[in-house]
Amino acid sequence: MDQGMVCAMRTPWLWNTRHCWYNYPYQPLTTDLHYYYILELSFYWSLMFSQFIDIKRKDFGIMFLHHIVSVFLLTFSYVNNMARVGTLILCLHDSADALLEAAKMANYAKFQKMCDLLFVMFAMVFITTRLGIFPLWVLNTTLFESWDIVGPFPSWWIFNLLLLLIQGMNCFWSYYIIKIACKAVSKGRAGKWNPLHVSKDDRSDIESSSDEEDSEPPGKNPHTATTTNGTSGTNGYLLTGPSSMDD
Template identity: 30%
Template structure:
């Protein structure tokens, strides 16, 4: 991730160059656009988790994640710690993209008329494998050896010590890493089940859950099936 002369991905400690010399770094316009778009996304995600999405085992954790992410964006912007903030976004967004490709592919592979599209099945499996690999590399490995190294360890020596939200931001980054580890548990279980049974990857967070409407997933599937077989009345 490069911003003008800063290569904060390959050299994470470079995010503190200006702070180390006693100067506050300038706010890059590219970063301001990224912050605006991401803030809008997380505001919508908080609303969607509470009122639109199917309620799952980890829905409250998802809500906390979106709230912490939005707070990180706001507090890092106030303190002008936007370079670490951009690195956080870079390490997370790529896995989100591959996850959505996986979901769309499996939604499209079989239609209500019974037609089956194998190429969507193949794309979905490939995207899921890529998603799992990216999660491990970006959210677990690089998150610790690049982001946490630069912000928890490096910032103690190079960053501003009088920033009002400095300790809070560090705690939030550790909380997000804990969430990444927790969610990887679902990914690992899904990979193990698919490897043993040959079943399609399915969201195992939806087991024993209830939708916002009060109906469980099985009942919702039954209602959807009935609705698909209903024919419109002749006028």
């Protein structure tokens, strides 16, 4: 994300998205944009393969579809010289990831208040960027400004259909983020709830929870439980509750 923001900050199309389409498709591809694309493409390829060796979650299918669409969009926009608007899309979608990973680390380190704060920040950034800025800023330029400046062309239809599919996934994950937060509050854990460790996380097949632990007979160690996927929990926290929400 940092490299993408550095690249974007020096470009005129960050401040005026119509520059994404001026003189298209005869736009020079700068070295920094080239390497940024290569870095992002390798990242999404790695996610696609690592998903098969990670804990299988309920949203495995849509997550796999997201990785496929992302790889195809990166390749498609690079080949069709849509790197300018592609850079904006990448920066926007990467903006919330750092907060989610930081919240996970705070959860594993048992810094409860820090975890809560980071998750709230993540949820606000995610919903603002994916449901607000992305459709009003990016989709506006790919659908309408490009039509006015360049006009429709075969790649235009494919590119925008894929972006609308991405937006559908954004709505799906936003719904789950809000649902997890609301479920935690409804359980009566306001002020002490852990958004990454709520009981029966909707995204996880691991069904052990703090409620189940409370029902264990006295003297029984809850840490000896195993996950429903047959794994022993590589990070030590999967044994005491559902896995944290993935990005």
